[in-house]
Amino acid sequence: xxxxxxxxxxxxxxxxxxxxxxxxxxxxxxxxxxxxxxxxxxxxxxxxxxxxxxxxxxxxxxxxxxxxxxxxxxxxxxxxxxxxxxxxxxxxxxxxxxxxxxxxxxxxxxxxxxxxxxxxxxxxxxxxxxxxxxxxxxxxxxxxxxxxxxxxxxxxxxxxxxxxxxxxxxxxxxxxxxxxxxxxxxxxxxxxxxxxxxxxxxxxxxxxxxxxxxxxxxxxxxxxxxxxxxxxxxxxxxxxxxxxxxxxxxxxxxxxxxxxxxxxxxxxxxxxxxxxxxxxxxxxxxxxxxxxxxxxxxxxxxxxxxxxxxxxxxxxxxxxxxxxxxxxxxxxxxxxxxxxxxxxxxxxxxxxxxxxxxxxxxxxxxxxxxxxxxxxxxxxxxxxxxxxxxxxxxxxxxxxxxxxxxxxxxxxxxxxxxxxxxxxxxxxxxxxxxxxxxxxxxxxxxxxxxxx
Amino acid sequence: xxxxxxxxxxxxxxxxxxxxxxxxxxxxxxxxxxxxxxxxxxxxxxxxxxxxxxxxxxxxxxxxxxxxxxxxxxxxxxxxxxxxxxxxxxxxxxxxxxx
Numbered sequence: 001x002x003x004x005x006x007x008x009x010x011x012x013x014x015x016x017x018x019x020x021x022x023x024x025x026x027x028x029x030x031x032x033x034x035x036x037x038x039x040x041x042x043x044x045x046x047x048x049x050x051x052x053x054x055x056x057x058x059x060x061x062x063x064x065x066x067x068x069x070x071x072x073x074x075x076x077x078x079x080x081x082x083x084x085x086x087x088x089x090x091x092x093x094x095x096x097x098x099x100x101x102x103x104x105x106x107x108x109x110x111x112x113x114x115x116x117x118x119x120x121x122x123x124x125x126x127x128x129x130x131x132x133x134x135x136x137x138x139x140x141x142x143x144x145x146x147x148x149x150x151x152x153x154x155x156x157x158x159x160x161x162x163x164x165x166x167x168x169x170x171x172x173x174x175x176x177x178x179x180x181x182x183x184x185x186x187x188x189x190x191x192x193x194x195x196x197x198x199x200x201x202x203x204x205x206x207x208x209x210x211x212x213x214x215x216x217x218x219x220x221x222x223x224x225x226x227x228x229x230x231x232x233x234x235x236x237x238x239x240x241x242x243x244x245x246x247x248x249x250x251x252x253x254x255x256x257x258x259x260x261x262x263x264x265x266x267x268x269x270x271x272x273x274x275x276x277x278x279x280x281x282x283x284x285x286x287x288x289x290x291x292x293x294x295x296x297x298x299x300x301x302x303x304x305x306x307x308x309x310x311x312x313x314x315x316x317x318x319x320x321x322x323x324x325x326x327x328x329x330x331x332x333x334x335x336x337x338x339x340x341x342x343x344x345x346x347x348x349x350x351x352x353x354x355x356x357x358x359x360x361x362x363x364x365x366x367x368x369x370x371x372x373x374x375x376x377x378x379x380x381x382x383x384x385x386x387x388x389x390x391x392x393x394x395x396x397x398x399x400x401x402x403x404x405x406x407x408x409x410x411x412x413x414x415x416x417x418x419x420x421x422x423x424x425x426x427x428x429x430x431x432x433x434x435x436x437x438x439x440x441x442x443x444x445x446x447x448x449x450x451x452x
Numbered sequence: 453x454x455x456x457x458x459x460x461x462x463x464x465x466x467x468x469x470x471x472x473x474x475x476x477x478x479x480x481x482x483x484x485x486x487x488x489x490x491x492x493x494x495x496x497x498x499x500x501x502x503x504x505x506x507x508x509x510x511x512x513x514x515x516x517x518x519x520x521x522x523x524x525x526x527x528x529x530x531x532x533x534x535x536x537x538x539x540x541x542x543x544x545x546x547x548x549x550x551x
Contacts, residue, residue, distance in 0.1 A: 001494070001509075002466075002509075002542075002545050002546060002549060002550075004496050004498065004505075004507050006545060006548075006549040007466060007468065007507050007545055008505060008507070009549075010544065010545050010548055010549070011468055011470070011538075062520070065519075065520050065523060066519050066520065066523075066540070066541045066544075067540055067541050067543065067544035068538055068539075068540035068541075068544055069544060249548045249549070252547050252548045253544070253547065253548055255547070256543055256544065256547040256548075260543075
């Protein structure tokens with residue numbers, strides 16, 4: 001029998017400490033939706049998504065009520081559209097994005113991921129067309145998210161694709177100028193992208209995945225932060241142990257919700273992604289956890305070590321709680337979505353260089369960062385190249401989601417509202433990286449026998 | 453897949469009451485449960501400062517309503533008397549604290 005303390009602990013986590021299931025994401029294969037006629041392909045995409053995901057939202061809402069735990073988002077990820085569109089006779093892939101958007105609206109999900117291409121070693125015709133369609137696709141749809149994988153540890157870094165993404169990001173910002181470059185908040189450039197990530201904007205349904213699957217992303221920075229502040233005076237062993245136990249409990253909820261959703265929808269259960277995903281709400285911040293560990297502000301010396309400890313303890317606890325942990329699984333550090341991060345930037349404690357260092361020890365990368373609107377495509381590409389290099393050399397996922405905020409300068413803010421939050425515009429280096437980026441070609445894959 | 457995860461299976465629920473202590477809270481909750489043929493298995497309560505925290509474990513096996521309807525009735529009662537009353541499936545707790 002459960003004890004009163006255990007029951008109250010669970011209730012407290014949900015009511016006071018903002019524990020939630022961040023997302024139930026249904027992965028759907030669209031590999032059978034190819035058609036030489038782009039309109040027919042679009043129709044097949046719409047039909048398949050609306051048929052399979054029809055009950056996703058009501059099932060999610062039922063589970064949330066029965067277990068008494070909020071499920072914040074219900075979302076869909078699909079096969080990278082570059083694969084589905086490859087055989088269609090068209091230069092313009094926006095038609096597929098619009099089909100995804102309509103389907104997402106019909107079934108009631110707020111984001112759908114998979115307007116994606118994997119180009120870490122080179123680009124096919126379909127990949128090129130997809131990437132060139134990204135700015136318009138993101139400007140002309142509400143719910144579609146795009147991602148491009150430009151590097152892997154096995155293949156190296158496709159610098160042609162990196163440079164192209166620099167240009168695509170600028171163009172996307174320009175096309176969504178009147179909304180502070182919102183399109184860029186739905187565009188992720190990856191290295192070593194996972195195929196089963198349930199979190200937006202980088203979710204897609206990988207080619208090794210089944211026909212359809214349920215993946216779950218848990219959250220709960222607030223719960224971890226409270227637990228950490230309860231062991232203020234203790235040593236690092238106790239601190240790590242506390243985080244580990246908390247992560248275990250959070251992940252168990254994810255496992256329960258994921259298995260229930262999969263069972264009710266008649267689908268296989270894929271993975272729990274044990275990432276700590278912050279929201280702009282006060283008390284739901286990863287920066288706050290780091291500060292509860294004893295740092296005056298997130299970004300000061302010691303931040304990377306604190307984040308490394310946090311990330312590892314979360315993984316250890318999570319891995320014990322679920323047999324199928326996957327996706328990104330770590331701590332997210334999106335600046336605009338984390339009240340503590342925003343404060344740290346505004347007070348001058350946190351800059352791009354420190355954020356880059358932090359991405360070496362956590363998932364996922366430079367996330368939701370606003371930079372001045374006049375930042376060049378070459379500089380954006382160089383920022384992506386740096387992140388990709390960290391991922392490739394350290395055999396981990398890294399990503400860049402950066403917004404060159406049109407018409408804005410350092411010190412100003414961009415406002416997106418909702419889960420995307422608001423971001424202070426951050427300083428980039430004023431020295432050029434253009435000649436480096438313009439070389440073109442591919443940075444070779446690293447040697448891993450001489451590991452230092 | 454444990455059977456308790458499927459929707460059809462009616463199962464044990466945990467009813468929690470949190471709020472300022474008042475006359476008749478337990479009576480009200482028990483009345484709703486009894487009206488719906490929900491069997492009370494265990495009750496424990498404690499007063500934290502001036503607040504009442506009550507936990508009640510009940511079996512819905514013989515009940516004719518589903519958990520969501522019961523939850524609504526309890527929520528309504530809670531609003532009437534000014535406390536927070538919730539009902540959650542037992543799995544939400546046992547999954548977190550037991551392997």
